[in-house]
Amino acid sequence: MIDSESLKAVGPWPWPRYHVARLVEEIAARKPAAIGLDMIFPEPDRIRPDIFAAFYPELRGPARDQVLALPSMDSLFGQVIAGAPVVLGRAATEGPGDDPASLIVDPLIDGSSPAGLSAQPRAVVNIGPLEQAALGHGLLNGPPDRDGRVRGVPLLMRVGARPMPGFAMELARVAAGRDAFSVSPAKVTLGGNSIPIDGRGAMAIRFGHVPPAHIVSAADVLRRGFPADAFAGRIVLIGLSAEGTADIVATPMAAEGFGTLVQAQAVDALLRRGWLERPTWAGLAEWGIGIGLALSCIALLPVRSRWRWALLPVLLLIGIACWFAFDQFALLLDPIRPLMLAGGSSLGVAVGLFVEARRERERLRETLLQERLAAAATEGELQAARSIQIGMLPPRDQLARTDPRLDVDAVLEPAKSIGGDLYDVIRLDENRIAFLLGDVTGKGVPAALFMALSKALAKSVALRGLPDLGEVAWVLNEELMRDNGEAMNVTMIIGVIDLTDGRVLLVNAGHEDPLHIDATGRVSVHKLDGGPPFCIVDFPYPEEQFSLEPGETLVLISDGVSEAQDRDGQLFGHARMMQALAGLPGARAMADGLRDAVRIFENGSEPSDDLTVLALRYLGPDAGKLSPGV
Numbered sequence: 001m002i003d004s005e006s007l008k009a010v011g012p013w014p015w016p017r018y019h020v021a022r023l024v025e026e027i028a029a030r031k032p033a034a035i036g037l038d039m040i041f042p043e044p045d046r047i048r049p050d051i052f053a054a055f056y057p058e059l060r061g062p063a064r065d066q067v068l069a070l071p072s073m074d075s076l077f078g079q080v081i082a083g084a085p086v087v088l089g090r091a092a093t094e095g096p097g098d099d100p101a102s103l104i105v106d107p108l109i110d111g112s113s114p115a116g117l118s119a120q121p122r123a124v125v126n127i128g129p130l131e132q133a134a135l136g137h138g139l140l141n142g143p144p145d146r147d148g149r150v151r152g153v154p155l156l157m158r159v160g161a162r163p164m165p166g167f168a169m170e171l172a173r174v175a176a177g178r179d180a181f182s183v184s185p186a187k188v189t190l191g192g193n194s195i196p197i198d199g200r201g202a203m204a205i206r207f208g209h210v211p212p213a214h215i216v217s218a219a220d221v222l223r224r225g226f227p228a229d230a231f232a233g234r235i236v237l238i239g240l241s242a243e244g245t246a247d248i249v250a251t252p253m254a255a256e257g258f259g260t261l262v263q264a265q266a267v268d269a270l271l272r273r274g275w276l277e278r279p280t281w282a283g284l285a286e287w288g289i290g291i292g293l294a295l296s297c298i299a300l301l302p303v304r305s306r307w308r309w310a311l312l313p314v315l316l317l318i319g320i321a322c323w324f325a326f327d328q329f330a331l332l333l334d335p336i337r338p339l340m341l342a343g344g345s346s347l348g349v350a351v352g353l354f355v356e357a358r359r360e361r362e363r364l365r366e367t368l369l370q371e372r373l374a375a376a377a378t379e380g381e382l383q384a385a386r387s388i389q390i391g392m393l394p395p396r397d398q399l400a401r402t403d404p405r406l407d408v409d410a411v412l413e414p415a416k417s418i419g420g421d422l423y424d425v426i427r428l429d430e431n432r433i434a435f436l437l438g439d440v441t442g443k444g445v446p447a448a449l450f451m452a453l454s455k456a457l458a459k460s461v462a463l464r465g466l467p468d469l470g471e472v473a474w475v476l477n478e479e480l481m482r483d484n485g486e487a488m489n490v491t492m493i494i495g496v497i498d499l500t501d502g503r504v505l506l507v508n509a510g511h512e513d514p515l516h517i518d519a520t521g522r523v524s525v526h527k528l529d530g531g532p533p534f535c536i537v538d539f540p541y542p543e544e545q546f547s548l549e550p551g552e553t554l555v556l557i558s559d560g561v562s563e564a565q566d567r568d569g570q571l572f573g574h575a576r577m578m579q580a581l582a583g584l585p586g587a588r589a590m591a592d593g594l595r596d597a598v599r600i601f602e603n604g605s606e607p608s609d610d611l612t613v614l615a616l617r618y619l620g621p622d623a624g625k626l627s628p629g630v
Contacts, residue, residue, distance in 0.1 A: 001241045001260070006218040013242065017045040017073035019222075021080045023238065026221050028084035030231040033175040036087045036167060036267075038140060038239035038247070038260045041126045045073045078129035087136035087170050090123045092159050097122030100160030106136045107173055108180035109156070109163050115185065116199035118143055119158035138170030140259070142202060149250045152202035153266035155188050155195065166201075168266035175235050175271075195270065196277045204276040205269045206330060207253045210261045235271075237264050278332040286334055289318065290341030297345040302353060315339060373445070389418050389448050392455065396588070399425055404624025405499040406433060407553075407617035409587035411595050412610070413560075419610035420447030420490075421558050422455045426462050431500045434462045437556040437614045438492035439511065441533075450488045454480060454534075458492070469496055473507040473541035477534045489535040493528075493556055502548040502618045507541045509534050512557050515581065517590075519551035523578035526554075550620030555581060555590060560611035564598045567605045572598055587615040 002013065010019050027035055049070040053059055059067060081088070090103075100123055123139070125131055142154035155169040163183070165173065173181060173190060181190040188195045188203075195203055218238070220226060239260025240247060247259030269275045293314070322335040390412070399408045402425055410423050420440030428434050436458055440447045461476045473494060480490065491511040497504045506514070508530030516526045526546060531539045548554060557577070564572040580597035584590045591613045598611060 001215055001239060001258075002218045004242045006222075007242050009219040009222065013240065013244075014046075016047045017041075017077040018047075021073065021077040023218055023221060024077075024084060024086065025080050026226070027231055027236050027238070028080070028086075030228060032085070032231040032234050032236045034085045034087060034136075034171050034235045036089070036138075036171045036235065036237045036263070038089055038167070038237055038263055040089050040091060040124060040140070041130055042124055044127055045077075048072045048074075074127060074129045078133040081130055082133035084135075085174055086134050087138055087167065087174055088126050088130060088134040089140040089167055090125050090137055090164070091141050092118075092120035092123050092139050092157055092164075094120055094122070097124045100162045100164075103159070103162070103164075104131065104137060105162060105164055106170070107165060107178070109165070110180060110182040111184050113156060113158065113163050113183055113185070114197065114199045114201055117156065117158050117163070117201045118154055121160055123159045123164075136165075136170040136174045138165050138167030140167045140263075142166065143200065144250070149252060150262060151207075151252060152198065152200075152204040153262065154200065154202045155197055156183055156201040166266075168203075168263050168270060171235055171237075171263075171267050172270040190270070193270070193273060195275055203266065203269065204278075204332065205266055206274060206276050206326075207251050207262075207265060209253065210264055214264075215261075235267055237267070239263075274330065276326070276330050276332050282331075282333055286337040287341075290338035293318075293338055293342035294345035297342055298349055302349060315342060389414070389451070392452060393423060394425055400588070402427065403433060403499060405619050405621060406497070407587040407619055408433075408435075408615065409591045410612070410614040411591040412612045413595065413607075414610045415560065415607040418445065418448040420451045421560065421610035421612040422451045422458075423556075423612055423614045424455055424459055425614075426459055428462070428496065432496055432498055434494070434496045435556070435614065435616060436462070436492060436494045437511070437558065437612060438490050439558045439560075439610065439612070440490045441488055446488065450484070450490065454490050454492070458494070462494070468543050469494060469505045469507045470541050470543040473509060473531075473534075474539075477509070477538065477541075480535050484535050487535070489533040491533045495554075495556075497548070497554075497616065497618065499618075500621050502550065502552075502620075504546040504548055504554065506544045506546055508544070509541060510536075512559055512562060515555040515557070515578070516546075517553040517555065517581060519549060521583045523581050525574060525578075548616075548618040550618060550623075553587065553590065553615055553617040555594070555616075556612075556614040557594070558610060558612040560607065560609035561594060561598055561613065563609060564602055564611070565605065565608050566601055566603050572601050576601065587617045590615040590617075 007013060024035060024037070049067050049072060053064055053067045103123060103125060125137070126134075131137070139154065139157050139159070142157065144150045153168050154166040156163055156165060158164070165181075169181070169188070169190070176191055178191055181188060183189070185199075186196060188197055197203055216230070237260055239258065241258050241260070248256050249259050249262055251257050251262060318338055319335045322333040325331040325333050393410075393412060396409055396411075399410060402408050408425055410425075412421055412423060414421065420442060421438070422440070423437045424435070426434040438451070438454055438458070440451045440454060457479045458476055461472055461479065464475075466472050466475065490509075492509045493506065493511040493514060494509075495504055495506045506528055508528040510530065510533030513528050514526050515523055517523050528544050529542055531541045562572060562574060562577060576597065577594065580594050581590055584593045594613050595611060
């Protein structure tokens with residue numbers, strides 16, 4: 001290695017060719033099998049006689065002639081190379097370089113190269129006196145893997161149309177004394193060794209760490225007294241490791257390593273058959289094991305059996321087996337393929353089981369709902385049916401977020417587990433909100449079912465965009481009579497409020513008149529002409545208009561409020577109702593306050609009817625808007 005110690009002893013890199021020649025000469029004197037120079041000398045030596053003479057114009061006459069007559073260090077270096085088994089490096093390149101047709105290719109290369117052999121159009125080579133003197137020439141560079149790491153070393157590359165050996169391959173050939181090697185799409189044969197290669201012509205090697213005892217500083221070699229037999233019969237690589245000169249590459253062992261040590265490990269692998277090999281049967285075995293695992297997962301995972309847990313040690317065993325094949329036999333087997341097949345099938349089974357479980361859960365939920373309804377029909381009223389009914393109504397938090405210009409709230413409490421009251425608040429467009437409150441005749445399951453039908457039809461008809469509210473009431477009446485096999489009827493009040501001006505349109509079908517609370521808190525009954533309850537007769541329900549000023553409230557109730565009774569049979573009545581609403585600040589306070597007043601009046605007696613309150617307080621067209629500058 002030309003390391004930092006060598007630079008201290010000799011001088012900065014690049015050295016004059018004299019020092020490089022002396023280093024090669026000292027190594028060659030110790031009888032190595034081959035010497036590889038992991039560097040390129042594409043330019044002449046900078047310390048030449050003509051350059052020296054030009055640098056000193058004071059030289060005249062015979063002194064100048066003597067300097068110019070001195071041989072260049074490049075020619076002396078070439079003589080040293082010619083007297084030793086030296087392999088020089090080259091670099092394949094897309095940029096400027098030499099025409100490959102003019103280059104020396106030392107070995108005879110027989111056979112057909114892989115179709116995907118790495119190729120470049122030109123090569124950077126050494127100057128002529130060195131290039132012609134060397135015993136071999138090998139390409140130093142090769143493409144890394146897609147992640148930028150070097151996992152293999154090219155044994156063969158194509159420059160232009162000519163195949164050329166890699167640096168490690170040429171060193172091994174020169175050391176073995178061979179004049180040729182053969183190549184096929186899957187291997188390179190040198191002597192009795194067949195080395196597997198991939199489609200790019202690279203040999204996969206098992207990377208490790210070069211022992212420090214095998215790395216010698218160039219400074220030590222150049223000193224007197226270096227052992228005479230230090231390199232006898234060995235392959236010697238000369239490379240750079242001093243800071244600022246190193247050839248750095250990433251390998252599986254380290255993010256930064258010296259390129260010369262990678263070449264050394266490649267040469268070592270060629271000499272001791274230490275390459276990694278992917279057998280021809282590997283792909284078939286991986287697919288077979290993967291399919292077997294996938295089928296096992298499909299067969300065992302849906303079954304509640306202890307045998308399915310045996311898949312876990314099998315998966316672990318595959319990983320161990322692949323590692324053992326790599327560690328002991330240098331075989332490249334991919335555990336990811338069978339594990340991915342097993343994992344994919346397991347995921348598919350899990351998704352299938354989840355979907356099936358979800359489908360079964362939905363079926364059970366539907367069955368449970370049917371059973372609850374059936375139980376309610378046979379046992380009376382159930383709390384479960386109450387939850388179902390309440391869940392059909394818009395929750396209070398949702399009502400509070402209807403529109404910043406409208407404060408709206410509602411409360412519904414069935415007299416039994418389930419009842420026939422209903423309410424809804426429906427946005428028609430940006431500025432119009434529809435609202436309704438109804439009361440189905442009767443109680444219990446029949447009333448609850450007809451309540452659900454009435455609510456669904458009312459919302460559907462309201463959203464049809466009919467020209468006026470009277471038409472909405474007439475169509476709703478027709479729809480309810482069509483699906484009313486039990487001859488039930490429902491009272492209902494339907495309204496639409498325009499939030500731009502507070503104008504309210506109302507239709508009353510046999511229901512309690514709404515209550516009006518002005519901005520001062522005064523409560524009054526707003527009389528409506530109205531018509532009969534729905535499902536009794538076809539009737540042209542009149543659309544009645546009413547206006548709310550900002551701060552005024554409209555309260556809709558069911559007869560469970562006005563007709564609530566105490567223990568003595570007295571009715572709650574409109575007077576108590578207006579008294580309970582007086583002075584309450586908002587829609588929620590009004591709904592809760594009126595309900596609480598009724599319950600206090602009942603004094604623990606069983607409610608005679610369902611109780612429903614819907615309060616709508618108009619806040620004005622500009623409510624919720626930010627003031628200027630905010």
